Structures are given as structure tokens and as C-alpha cells.
Amino acid sequence: MVSDGLRCENVRVREVLRGVSLAVAPGEVVALTAPSGEGKSTLLRAIVRLVALDGGVVTLDGVDVTSLDPRVLRRRVGLVAQRPVMLPGSVADNLAYGLQAPPDPRAALEAAGLHERFADRDASELSGGEQARVAIARALTRKPEVLLLDEPTSGLDAPLAEAIGRHVRELAADGLAVCVTSHDRAVVQQWADREQRLGAE
Template sequence: MALECAELVVGDVLRGAALRVQRGEVVALTAPSGAGKSTLLRAVVRLVPLDGGVVRLDGTDVATLDPRVLRRRVGFVAQRPVMLPGTVADNLTYALDEPADLAAALDAAGLDASFADRDATRLSGGEQARVAIARALTRKPEVLLLDEPTSGLDAPLAEAIGRHVRELAAAGLAICLTSHDRAVVTGWADREQRL
């Protein structure tokens, strides 16, 4: 077991929510718009405080982990990721202690290696979304949380990212994504968990 959320409460948004994602599997977290999917993912990495419940990473309550360590072990890619000023390479290596394989991270996110030197803040929304995935991957996470990973991507690009997501799961990552796109839920995920 990699990630387990039980009885999560966040204000009036989440009431007793639960989620389990094991190593090697892709789980699609689904619910109507506004039901709290993003809030749940943000609570996992402690960007939103919990009013109740527990998030465990390999059995350890994440509340006991240093947030920096937690966010390295659990990569979170927001629906509208924020690019820091500087190049894509700067964004990929920000706050990283060890050298990273930027080319591999860019490739897994569907980006050409030449993107490393581009100004990150001037990329298109879809390109920024892919840089955000690459940024999470340079931290070699055990769990990857993707909030609406295909928003801003055209169908061929979304399919390419989907193939990479399947490869990452096959390599042992535990992946949870949210999506309103049924093609993503049925095509990328091993199973669907309704919130």
C-alpha cells in the first residue's frame, strides 16, 4: 500500500472522504464538479489542512512528515500549475538537492529536450501543464497526483501523456488523477474511485 486516505474532513467540502492507491496502479478519482476532488489531492500534500481523518504514506501519517519531504515523495500537479520565473530547467531543478535527469523528465511529460532553455512563464497552458508533470517527476516521487492532467491538451498530446502515465505506473509509481474526461478515466486508469 502506498497511499491511504481515511475519513478526511475539510470544512464543509470533504466529509469522511476516502482514497486508496497502491504501487503500480492508476486510480481515477471522480465526482461531480465542486465535490472536492482537488481539495482531497491538496489535503494529501498538506496544502489544505485537515479538520479530521488521516493520510498515510506506506503506513506513516503524513502529518508527521516534513512537508518538503512529503512533497518530494508525493508529486502533486495542480490543474493550473504555477511557473516560477526563469527557464524550464530552472523550474525543474528548483529546490532539488540532487542533479536530475531533465531529459527523461521532459520526455515522460511529452516535451522535447529543447524545452529546457525556454522561458517557462511564456509557455502555453498545455506546455506549462507538461512542465509541471516533468517538475514532479524530477523529484522521483513514489506517488503522483494529477489534477485534470489533460486540461489544455489536444487529443494526441493527451494520449501521449496517458501512455507515459501508464509506463510510470508500470515502473512502480502509485498514481491518482482526477478527470471529467471519460476517455481518460477508462483509458488511463486501472480503476475508478468515486468520491
């Protein structure tokens, strides 16, 4: 049984989003681009209900997300913010945050392209690129169906961005639905199966 993935229909939020539609299927990487403005981040935040919708509907596997417990929704749809915040403690603490059973840190770190020796490092002392990958790994420990990445390469150099891109493509190959916002053409070309422009429906 294949999931229906994530769908946004005619989503409106204040003056920022005026009727946006988007579909991301399992196994697919969609790049979300926009000329400028805060629309992309707002859409990702609206999908996980950090921002209330003024209109339209968001569905996950065919179910309106407003009918889901937000805590469950935010585990099934992992949002990695543009400047990820590392929570106090080690990388392993971050990966296990809020989970009943501590996950195997190795698997999550590997999937995000980090060596398992990172598990015991203090998360706040990592470089920006390492933190970006820990943030992805942390979202993956919740076993999401959809991964939303907000400008995941901002502040990273090109080889590192490419490496993260390869891992994201592998995650999609395993059935994850991925939506990535970026203003970087390289990200759009190397990561994405297709591009969707905001404000160009």
C-alpha cells in the same frame, strides 16, 4: 519491499469532504471522479497538507503524513495543480527548482513526453500543453512515490491528452502510484486501472 502506497481513511475537510477513503498502490493509476464541486482538488491538497484535515488520516507507506516534514512529504507525493504555475526562468530552472543537485533534465522531460531541446526554453513562453507536461516533469525530478494530477487535461486537445496519458501509464508501470482527477470520461477510460467516485462510497 513493496511500498504500501497512499491511503486516505475517512478524511473530512470542513463541509467539502465528509469522510472520504481512497487507496492508491504503487504501479496503479486511480481516477478520482465526482459529480461536481471542489471536493477532488481539496482531497489532493489535503493529502499534501496544503489543507488541514478536520478528521480522518492520510498515510504514506503506512506512516501518518502529519508526522512527516511537509517539505519531504511534498517531494514524495508530487501534486500537479490544475493550472500549473511556471516559475521564472528556463524549463531546466523549473526542473531543478529547490534541488541540491541539478537533475538530468533529459530524463525528466522524456518521462513527461517532451524533447530535451525544451530544457533551455523560457518556461513562461510555452503553450498550455507544454507547461502541463513540464509541471509533471518538474514533480518527477523530486523522485516521488505518488503523483497526484488535478484535471491534467483541462484545456488540452484530445491527441495531446492521450499522449500525456500514455506517459502517465508508463510511469505507473515503473512503480509510481498515480491518482488523477478528471471529469473527462476519456481520461478515466484510457488512463486509469480503476475509478473511484467521491461521494459514492
